[in-house]
Amino acid sequence: MSGQKLLDAEDIRRVLTRIAHEIIERNKGAEKVALVGIASRGDHLARRLAEQILEIEGTKVPVGVLDITFYRDDIGLKAEAPVVSETRVGFDINGVTVVLVDDVLFTGRTIRAAMDALMDFGRPRKIQLAVLVDRGHRELPIRADFVGKNAPTGRADDVRVLLEESDGEDAVVVEEAG
Amino acid sequence: MPEPKLLLRGARVVDPASGRDEVADVRVERGRITAVGAGLDPAGAEVMDCDGLVLAPGLVDLHTHLREPGFDHKETIETGTRAAALGGFTAVAPMANTDPVTDNAAVVHEVRDLGAQAGLCDVFPVGAITKGLEGESLAEIGEMVAAGVRVFSDDGRCVPSARVLRNALTYARAFEDVVLAEHCEDASLAEGGQMHEGYHSYSLGLRGQPSEAEEIVVARDLAVARLTGGRIHLCHLSSARSVELVRRAKAEGIRVTAEVTPHHLTFTDDDLVTYDTNFKVNPPLRTADDRDGLRAGVADGTIDVIATDHAPHAVEEKEAEFDGSPPGTIGLETALAAVLTELVEPGIVPLARVIDAMSPLPARILGAAGHGGPIEPGRPANLVVFDPAAEWTVEVPFASRSRNSAFLGRTLRGRVVHTVLRGALTVANGKPTR
Amino acid sequence: MNKHLLSMHDVTAEDVVRILDTAESFREVGTRVIKKVPALRGRTVVNLFYESSTRTRISFELAAKRLSADVINFSTGGSSVSKGESLKDTALTLQAMGADAVVIRHSSSGSPYQLTKWVKASVLNAGDGTHEHPTQALLDLYTMREKLGRLEGLRVAIVGDVLHSRVARSLSFGLVKMGADVTLIGPPTLIPPDAPSWGVQVSYDVDGALPKLDVCYVLRVQRERQRLEYFPSVREYSRLFGLTRGRVGALPEGALIMHPGPMNRGVEIDSDVADLPQSVIEEQVTNGIAIRMSLLYLLLGGSGSEEASADA
Numbered sequence: 001m002s003g004q005k006l007l008d009a010e011d012i013r014r015v016l017t018r019i020a021h022e023i024i025e026r027n028k029g030a031e032k033v034a035l036v037g038i039a040s041r042g043d044h045l046a047r048r049l050a051e052q053i054l055e056i057e058g059t060k061v062p063v064g065v066l067d068i069t070f071y072r073d074d075i076g077l078k079a080e081a082p083v084v085s086e087t088r089v090g091f092d093i094n095g096v097t098v099v100l101v102d103d104v105l106f107t108g109r110t111i112r113a114a115m116d117a118l119m120d121f122g123r124p125r126k127i128q129l130a131v132l133v134d135r136g137h138r139e140l141p142i143r144a145d146f147v148g149k150n151a152p153t154g155r156a157d158d159v160r161v162l163l164e165e166s167d168g169e170d171a172v173v174v175e176e177a178g
Numbered sequence: 179m180p181e182p183k184l185l186l187r188g189a190r191v192v193d194p195a196s197g198r199d200e201v202a203d204v205r206v207e208r209g210r211i212t213a214v215g216a217g218l219d220p221a222g223a224e225v226m227d228c229d230g231l232v233l234a235p236g237l238v239d240l241h242t243h244l245r246e247p248g249f250d251h252k253e254t255i256e257t258g259t260r261a262a263a264l265g266g267f268t269a270v271a272p273m274a275n276t277d278p279v280t281d282n283a284a285v286v287h288e289v290r291d292l293g294a295q296a297g298l299c300d301v302f303p304v305g306a307i308t309k310g311l312e313g314e315s316l317a318e319i320g321e322m323v324a325a326g327v328r329v330f331s332d333d334g335r336c337v338p339s340a341r342v343l344r345n346a347l348t349y350a351r352a353f354e355d356v357v358l359a360e361h362c363e364d365a366s367l368a369e370g371g372q373m374h375e376g377y378h379s380y381s382l383g384l385r386g387q388p389s390e391a392e393e394i395v396v397a398r399d400l401a402v403a404r405l406t407g408g409r410i411h412l413c414h415l416s417s418a419r420s421v422e423l424v425r426r427a428k429a430e431g432i433r434v435t436a437e438v439t440p441h442h443l444t445f446t447d448d449d450l451v452t453y454d455t456n457f458k459v460n461p462p463l464r465t466a467d468d469r470d471g472l473r474a475g476v477a478d479g480t481i482d483v484i485a486t487d488h489a490p491h492a493v494e495e496k497e498a499e500f501d502g503s504p505p506g507t508i509g510l511e512t513a514l515a516a517v518l519t520e521l522v523e524p525g526i527v528p529l530a531r532v533i534d535a536m537s538p539l540p541a542r543i544l545g546a547a548g549h550g551g552p553i554e555p556g557r558p559a560n561l562v563v564f565d566p567a568a569e570w571t572v573e574v575p576f577a578s579r580s581r582n583s584a585f586l587g588r589t590l591r592g593r594v595v596h597t598v599l600r601g602a603l604t605v606a607n608g609k610p611t612r
Numbered sequence: 613m614n615k616h617l618l619s620m621h622d623v624t625a626e627d628v629v630r631i632l633d634t635a636e637s638f639r640e641v642g643t644r645v646i647k648k649v650p651a652l653r654g655r656t657v658v659n660l661f662y663e664s665s666t667r668t669r670i671s672f673e674l675a676a677k678r679l680s681a682d683v684i685n686f687s688t689g690g691s692s693v694s695k696g697e698s699l700k701d702t703a704l705t706l707q708a709m710g711a712d713a714v715v716i717r718h719s720s721s722g723s724p725y726q727l728t729k730w731v732k733a734s735v736l737n738a739g740d741g742t743h744e745h746p747t748q749a750l751l752d753l754y755t756m757r758e759k760l761g762r763l764e765g766l767r768v769a770i771v772g773d774v775l776h777s778r779v780a781r782s783l784s785f786g787l788v789k790m791g792a793d794v795t796l797i798g799p800p801t802l803i804p805p806d807a808p809s810w811g812v813q814v815s816y817d818v819d820g821a822l823p824k825l826d827v828c829y830v831l832r833v834q835r836e837r838q839r840l841e842y843f844p845s846v847r848e849y850s851r852l853f854g855l856t857r858g859r860v861g862a863l864p865e866g867a868l869i870m871h872p873g874p875m876n877r878g879v880e881i882d883s884d885v886a887d888l889p890q891s892v893i894e895e896q897v898t899n900g901i902a903i904r905m906s907l908l909y910l911l912l913g914g915s916g917s918e919e920a921s922a923d924a
Binding site: 067069070071072075076078079080081082083084085086087088116117119120121122 | 613630633634637640641644645646648649650651652655679909910911912913914
Binding site for chain 3: 382452453500
């Protein structure tokens, strides 16, 4: 694996535990909290956070997955239509605090799309945002509530999150633009 | 405006009527050929350098639709004969399906006079076999013969009943050299047919018309020709089995001649897969086997004549739904080049045979005595000079009023340089002179 | 994906899988409180219908609206289409109005191909003459895959007037592309003689085929074909080729009965056969919306020029 390792498996485990604590703390428990991961890696992170919350607080929070493709602002600009993956929000989000979970926060456009998508399922009481890495370069006024690691990067750098579930290992790697 | 003197210098003279195929000069004076030979004296003549070019008797199109009178939004006699001249033709035979139909001497005179006025090509009108092309009572064939008509046809459809055809063929025996030209198509099998019936018609969802729609009528017509001893000419054959039927009939001594178009020698039903209406023609383009059978028929002389079936249609008529657009492609301006490219260049048919099929043979059938060679002193100077190596891409504009060419976009080899009609240049250096 | 969908020959097997998978996502959208996504906001979809077909037009209209596209309907009866304006002039008008997609239904085979010469928009064939009806075939493939879990190796019979059926053509091409085993059944006058060259089998015996089928797909029979001597009478047709109550028992358990609609109950299919649980005719209609959303999304969502790249 080339590039510089920002987080290793052990770092990721610790960071997620901390975020789980912060979510519980901020919301004074985990009742009326739901996690919705943004496909595809936010999905895996949301599940892990849910396990941590169950362990810490003994509360089983519902977990959903959201594909934001249909809400993207660049549809029709590319030569190929973006590939769509599964969306599954099998619970009522009305009146619930929904924590959106994603791997990397970058321009903020994905989060904008995710919030729009979420609104089509109902009216959550509150939406919060948890990300593993915040790499800066926002193009929209969006800020994360829970951040695993702030990582200053170049605009063209490649930040890759690898997770056991999809990539066989846990790591965050930064590859600087050549 | 006959020019006083013209010297066409150094062309390869291909003249099937005399059997000549050699480089020579040809001198033309006052509408006639005055000398053929090497190193002719240029004194007083306009010299046209024809080095590397072919000189042949002016082409004769036995099957043309000039649309006038009645359909001058598609073509007029003037625009059609200009297109013909550009294609190297000095004589054309416009079909009778005009409005009014050419089924009497008055229309024959009108069409011929309009041709003479334009002065671009000699016009030999084809007369209708039956009144109004309705397939029932005979048109006044005798009157039209007196007006100079030799070929009669209900082209666009065949004479529907064997009895009427029998009577027409028998009646025509009263006149010397009269030929009935048949468009062979069984109406009930061809009804609604948009293209050749086969793999492509089924997968394109277009109603097909089978080869048999043609072959049935070819067989019937040959039988009726046998019965009557009359002379029959079969137009635009499209099926290889039709060629075979004609081959056998000729061997048997039936008085039959046959014709094929450049587009049937070039394209197949495979070309219709984009529903381009310029490939919608009647009879339809058939399979590669049929095309090859037609080529072989030209090569061995079973098919006597190559004729264009030039069928102009207005843009708005052709740029329409496939089943709503009329069949036909224009062809006068591309005929020679298409045949050179598809038959001569690949070595399928020798050049002299192609010239024979496009000039002396149709001239004989048409009774166009001044056309078709031989290229000899004293003969009328009806000539074509073309560059067999010139490559060009077929594109708009055409001299024809219409542009429905199946050859659009295709690169062809061979281009007409000069056309000489009774001693005058109708086309010089590839451009019409008027 | 091609820019247009004119024929099932325009899509590869991979494209078909992608279209069906994407339709799956749109099925989920259809279960939300708000069944609409902004994917094609600001795009214009024109329904150009020269043949009346309320169900296909509504299906496309709903699909486009659920993608937030603007929809314009041009149908015979209510527009210049019926005033004899040529297809070309109508096309040029749509072009000038900035249509991004044109959905065309026309009684002349090949009209969608001609349309592509005159408009820059993506053209979707919603049924042309006796040529093809690819969106119907795709929704049928979707329904089969959803109900039976696969397409490869499925044994499907298409029964009826195959010769004049655009559905039969598109479905045959699509099923063969996906590795299904297709048999065309009908009176010999209504089966294209060269059908085996499509990669399908031909049979004239419904009863012999039924016990081996996963899907029995029944085509609509038009009564006017009788006048044109393709078969002697509707009664005889129904007896020899109709999916009757007496016959349907021969189908294996779990086999599907499908029909593209509208049905002639009592002619090609008995009324109570159409209402059996194994008949999925209504699901076909529901799935039509998701498939058409998928197609509009894939055709219009990929019409740009930038290289595709992920953007967090």
